[in-house]
Structure formats: C-alpha cells, structure tokens
Amino acid sequence: MSGSTVCTVCPRRCRLAPGALGACRARRNEGGRVVADGYGRATSLALDPIGKKPLARFMPGTLVVSVGGYGCNLSCPFCQNAEISQAGARDVSWRAVSPDELVAIALDARSRDPRVSGIAYTYNEPLVAWEYVRDCARLAHDAGLVNVLVSNGCVGDAVLDGLEGLVDAANIDLKGFTDGFYDACGAGPGALERVKAVIERLAADPGCHLEVTTLVVPGMNDADDEIDAAARWLAALDGGCGRDTIAYHVTRFFPRWRLTDRGPTPVETVYRLADVARRHLAHVFTGNC
C-alpha cells in the first residue's frame, strides 16, 4: 500500500497505512515514518516505593516517581493494567508531561523527601513510546536521578541501542517459558526468543541492575518444570551475572480483564514455585501473596 510502513519496535512488525495506529495503539505512521503516538502522554503519575516495581535489590527503601502512558504490544488476557495497556489516546484520559516537566516533578519530590531516587517508566508497556523514555532518562541522569524500566522486554535491539547507558535498573517480565504462552499473550512470532535476548543483553550490562518477574497463572505457566527451566536459564546467563546478581520474582495472579474463569493463584503454589526457582538462583522473591 502506498505510504505504508512497517514498525520494527517489536516482533509484531505491524504494517501501518498512513495515519494508522499499530496493534499497541501507541505508535503510528506519520508521513511514512513510525512515531510514538504516546510520547509524553501520561495516564498515571505516582510516587511508589521502588520495591513495588518490583525491585528488591536496587536502592532498597527509596521511592521513584512512576509514570505510565497507554498502549502495549502484548495483549495478555490476564493483564492487571488493561484499562491503560489496552487503550489508545481516545480511550483513556491523559495529560501532556514533557521530559522537562517529568524531571522537574521528580526533583520537586526529592526536595520534599530525600528518599526519592529517580523515575520509573512503568504501568503500561513503556517501550512502545521508547523515545519518551530515552528523552526523560537523559535529562534525569543530568539531574542526578536514576532511571528504572519495567517492561515486557519484547522489543528489538534497536530500542535497547537507543537506551544504551540510560537504564540503571530494569525489571523484565518473563511471562512464561514456552512459545505457546507468548502466543496466548498476542505476541508476534519469536517473542520468547526476543525476550530472552533482551534479558541476556541487560544481564551482561554492568551498568544495569536486572531483576525478572514471572506472574504465575493457574493452568497456564504453573508447572514446576517450566519455572525450573526458566530459573536454570537465568542462572546460566553470561556476562558475569547469573546466580548472585539476578533477582527473580514469582508473583501471584488475580483474575482480571479477559481471564476471570479461574481464581487467584494459590499462595502455596507461588511458594512452591519459588522453592523450585531457588534450586538455581540465590535471590528469589514472592509477590502479591
């Protein structure tokens, strides 16, 4: 189609007609160029304990100004934030927050509470508007703030290239350890391999503290073997990281959005799977229990 273009940010590789939005609702074709529709459009702004991201082993006890926009390149049926992640600009209320303004908000928060360490890009999938993360993160570093990324990690290397040296800590979802699980999340082909490549790259980056989270959904990814394989793989990562540095969060699902046909993950299941992960990893945490 004349004027159409392909977005290469994630494995979905949406072909966008002029003016069209991608599947994530946060990127669009503007004059033959793919731009971030969600750039600087904040739907959520809050001061959170860093442990809530979750980050257990990075600047514990500090607070981060947390910003979220709209859109996501996945459509996990159990999404816990579907009201913003599965929304576009017309479906949700947002306000413009420029990178300068976001950093000013964080500095103001720090002036009132010295526990404020930086900014977290979180709530929806921040990397569907990764250019905003990049621009905010540069200014944040200039101002002496740290940058925390909470992401599904299902993006191409060019996105990580664009963020090189800017992310101080990341929590990346490892949603499951099978292609079938990522298919159920609406990811494009090769999504699991892509997420693994992103985790591998961040694990090898001495400038980025990495933690990983799996939300355990009953009947979907709660087999001992699957968590064992994920933890074994995490522990074996190259780059001088692995057993002693990667923290792994095993968290509890609650029925949300399109997955309301089952109850919350039994707490005993979360504890059991955490013990499975501890066969390989030294720092395993349970969440939502």
Ligand code: SF4
């Ligand atoms: S980020 Fe992914 S879902 Fe969004 S437009 Fe690009 S390829 Fe499509």
